[in-house]
Amino acid sequence: MSGSLDSYLVLSGLLFAIGSFGFLARRNAISMLMSIELMVNAVNLSVVAFGAFVPKLQTYAAVIALIVIAVAAAEATVGLALVIAIYRNRRTPLVDEYDAMSQ
Amino acid sequence: MALVPLILLFPLLGFAATGIFGRSYPREAHRFAMAAVIASWLVASVVAVGALSHGFGFGDHGAGITLWRWIPAIGFTADVGLYVDSLTACLLLVVTTIGMLVHVYSLGYMAHDPGRWRFFSYLNLFMFSMLLLVLADNFLLVFAGWELVGLCSYLLIGFWFPRRSAAVAAKKAFLVNRVGDMGFALAIMAIWTQLGTLNMQEVFAKFGAVPHEWQIAIAALLFCGAVGKSAQFPLHVWLPDAMEGPTPVSALIHAATMVNAGVYLVARANPIFGAASEVMVVVAAIGIFTAILAASIAFTQTDIKRVLAYSTLSQLGYMFAALGVGAWTAAIFHLMTHGFFKGLLFLDSGSVIHAVGDEQDMRKMGGLARKIPITYATMLIGAIAISGLPPLAGFFSKDEILGGAFKNGFLWVWGIGFLVAGMTAFYMFRLIGMTFWGESRVDPEKELHIHESPPSMTRPLILLAIPAAALGLAIGFPPETGLLHQWLSPVFESTIAAGGHAEAAYNFFGIDGALAIATTALVAVAIVVAWRLFGVEIPALRLRAEARPEQVASLSQARALAPLYRGSAAKWWFDDLNDLLFVRVGGRLANAAWWFDRTVVDGTVNGIGTVTVGTGDRLRRIQTGHVQNYALGIAFGLIAVAIGYLLIVR
Numbered sequence: 001m002s003g004s005l006d007s008y009l010v011l012s013g014l015l016f017a018i019g020s021f022g023f024l025a026r027r028n029a030i031s032m033l034m035s036i037e038l039m040v041n042a043v044n045l046s047v048v049a050f051g052a053f054v055p056k057l058q059t060y061a062a063v064i065a066l067i068v069i070a071v072a073a074a075e076a077t078v079g080l081a082l083v084i085a086i087y088r089n090r091r092t093p094l095v096d097e098y099d100a101m102s103q
Numbered sequence: 104m105a106l107v108p109l110i111l112l113f114p115l116l117g118f119a120a121t122g123i124f125g126r127s128y129p130r131e132a133h134r135f136a137m138a139a140v141i142a143s144w145l146v147a148s149v150v151a152v153g154a155l156s157h158g159f160g161f162g163d164h165g166a167g168i169t170l171w172r173w174i175p176a177i178g179f180t181a182d183v184g185l186y187v188d189s190l191t192a193c194l195l196l197v198v199t200t201i202g203m204l205v206h207v208y209s210l211g212y213m214a215h216d217p218g219r220w221r222f223f224s225y226l227n228l229f230m231f232s233m234l235l236l237v238l239a240d241n242f243l244l245v246f247a248g249w250e251l252v253g254l255c256s257y258l259l260i261g262f263w264f265p266r267r268s269a270a271v272a273a274k275k276a277f278l279v280n281r282v283g284d285m286g287f288a289l290a291i292m293a294i295w296t297q298l299g300t301l302n303m304q305e306v307f308a309k310f311g312a313v314p315h316e317w318q319i320a321i322a323a324l325l326f327c328g329a330v331g332k333s334a335q336f337p338l339h340v341w342l343p344d345a346m347e348g349p350t351p352v353s354a355l356i357h358a359a360t361m362v363n364a365g366v367y368l369v370a371r372a373n374p375i376f377g378a379a380s381e382v383m384v385v386v387a388a389i390g391i392f393t394a395i396l397a398a399s400i401a402f403t404q405t406d407i408k409r410v411l412a413y414s415t416l417s418q419l420g421y422m423f424a425a426l427g428v429g430a431w432t433a434a435i436f437h438l439m440t441h442g443f444f445k446g447l448l449f450l451d452s453g454s455v456i457h458a459v460g461d462e463q464d465m466r467k468m469g470g471l472a473r474k475i476p477i478t479y480a481t482m483l484i485g486a487i488a489i490s491g492l493p494p495l496a497g498f499f500s501k502d503e504i505l506g507g508a509f510k511n512g513f514l515w516v517w518g519i520g521f522l523v524a525g526m527t528a529f530y531m532f533r534l535i536g537m538t539f540w541g542e543s544r545v546d547p548e549k550e551l552h553i554h555e556s557p558p559s560m561t562r563p564l565i566l567l568a569i570p571a572a573a574l575g576l577a578i579g580f581p582p583e584t585g586l587l588h589q590w591l592s593p594v595f596e597s598t599i600a601a602g603g604h605a606e607a608a609y610n611f612f613g614i615d616g617a618l619a620i621a622t623t624a625l626v627a628v629a630i631v632v633a634w635r636l637f638g639v640e641i642p643a644l645r646l647r648a649e650a651r652p653e654q655v656a657s658l659s660q661a662r663a664l665a666p667l668y669r670g671s672a673a674k675w676w677f678d679d680l681n682d683l684l685f686v687r688v689g690g691r692l693a694n695a696a697w698w699f700d701r702t703v704v705d706g707t708v709n710g711i712g713t714v715t716v717g718t719g720d721r722l723r724r725i726q727t728g729h730v731q732n733y734a735l736g737i738a739f740g741l742i743a744v745a746i747g748y749l750l751i752v753r
Contacts, residue, residue, distance in 0.1 A: 020738060
């Protein structure tokens with residue numbers, strides 16, 4: 001265990017910021033999914049960091065991290081399936097052309 | 104006692120079976136209905152014999168049976184329970200016997216009607232409803248039966264609904280009945296609030312503890328219901344129009360059974376009315392007023408069924424007068440005898456109408472006595488019975504009513520009732536005269552087809568003529584101590600004792616005998632007058648009188664009588680009054696209310712809708728449908744919440 005908790009949290013925050021920027025700015029649905037993965041993993045990183053530096057949270061953090069990994073995997077699967085389904089309909093991966101919700 | 108539910112079950116099954124299968128098997132449809140009504144009659148007879156003999160587990164005051172809890176709400180309960188005592192038994196006998204005979208009669212009368220299965224299923228439903236009304240042991244169940252008979256009445260008056268007048272008459276009957284039914288419903292609510300139970304026996308036992316003003320209110324409201332159903336003034340207008348229905352229906356529902364429901368209700372609730380003597384006077388007044396009003400209208404009607412309808416009103420008025428003066432048993436006595444002879448008269452009129460080819464106008468009849476002898480003979484018996492010549496049924500029951508009114512100190516009731524007895528005899532023999540006596544005025548082409556009705560119609564006539572002739576002697580003699588009085592005394596004794604009108608012994612050679620002779624003499628005079636005016640030929644007695652239409656005409660035009668004649672012929676303008684009050688003025692009010700509803704109430708509701716739609720339409724533009732717009736919103740929201748948290752909470 002090297003370094004301090006702060007450095008992990010800063011790294012986690014940076015990753016989360018990159019992820020959320022990607023989600024808001026990228027037009028490609030696949031890229032947006034990847035951005036979501038980045039945000040999830042940023043949060044997961046901070047959870048693991050808390051587990052490593054705060055003894056009381058050690059076991060909880062491990063459990064939460066595992067659950068988050070599982071949920072992220074499931075979410076990625078569903079998300080990818082959705083994107084493919086929409087792609088088949090609209091013939092484009094660009095989300096700003098998905099306007100069905102406004103109709 | 105275990106047999107009692109069967110009385111109800113058979114007609115209900117008959118109704119269901121006829122109603123479900125009737126359309127598919129229209130030729131056989133009547134068989135279920137006939138079987139059901141005969142089975143019901145048999146069981147009812149057994150039960151009635153048991154209850155009237157005060158044996159077989161019925162006891163002096165009858166016995167009840169609770170089938171199941173109907174409404175088990177907290178704070179309000181009502182059971183489905185049946186109760187049979189001697190009063191119920193008397194009604195059971197009348198309803199099931201006449202009901203059965205009318206079913207038999209309808210076989211012939213409705214033989215060629217394509218809607219026969221519908222007719223029989225309605226008739227069975229009516230039997231069920233009427234028996235439910237009579238057998239129920241609590242007011243709510245009576246009310247259910249009460250509404251059901253009203254429904255059947257509506258369906259059967261409007262049986263030939265393609266004819267506009269029938270549909271209108273059905274609607275009129277239904278609406279006028281609602282006015283009375285509202286009173287009945289309010290009475291039930293008042294009973295519940297005052298006593299916390301609707302079971303009749305419990306209500307009667309505890310009724311003395313109710314404050315007197317509530318006693319008056321409950322009795323008056325109950326009477327309001329009775330006025331509607333039994334067509335008393337001022338709600339009498341529906342009954343004459345109800346004659347638009349098929350004649351068996353007029354006989355069964357609008358003469359012999361359903362219209363008696365009001366009389367039955369008042370008699371059944373005798374402890375309630377006994378406690379409210381003020382209402383009793385009203386009952387007597389309305390009853391005797393209806394009696395003379397209807398009799399006066401019957402004088403000039405020319406439709407054979409309408410004469411009988413007004414006669415029914417008049418006789419029901421007698422019954423209410425009897426109830427009002429405290430002659431309870433006499434009222435039930437008259438109810439029973441009237442049920443039989445009026446049922447007979449209506450079926451006879453149906454037979455006449457059948458014979459002359461669906462003609463109801465007596466001005467186009469006449470001279471039918473020889474052509475339809477069975478109908479003539481039985482109708483004559485009915486007419487003598489209703490007029491009250493001894494020893495036929497009507498004499499005994501009418502005599503008891505008049506005697507009761509006289510002896511209980513209601514001299515004015517007696518006086519009017521005495522007059523009505525004479526009027527009754529006159530208009531009945533006017534009817535007989537115009538229909539059966541004198542020259543034939545039938546259309547020539549119909550004249551050829553005049554024929555006596557088939558046996559399925561004449562046999563019920565003969566069977567009904569027997570009680571119409573002999574029932575009075577059988578259960579009403581000697582007067583005021585006869586069988587009926589022994590049967591019914593447990594029902595009424597406590598009320599009579601409380602009312603102070605002790606039933607005096609009948610004095611053949613005193614006041615009672617004198618009253619009976621006076622009434623009989625008046626009736627005889629009235630019959631002779633009618634005979635002189637409308638003509639008759641009785642070869643056996645070598646009596647012969649010509650019809651004197653010119654005399655009838657000159658009498659009706661005489662200066663003193665002309666206004667009376669016109670009033671009577673116009674039914675004293677009650678229909679016109681109702682038309683003015685409720686159709687014209689009421690219609691204006693309804694139109695005003697409709698306008699208010701349309702512009703103010705609907706305007707408010709629609710305005711709210713319009714505003715909502717407009718707002719939504721504008722807000723909708725914010726929604727672009729692009730995922731990233733929403734995500735941006737979430738991100739900014741998150742940042743705003745975080746900043747707010749840091750600024751305010753920290």
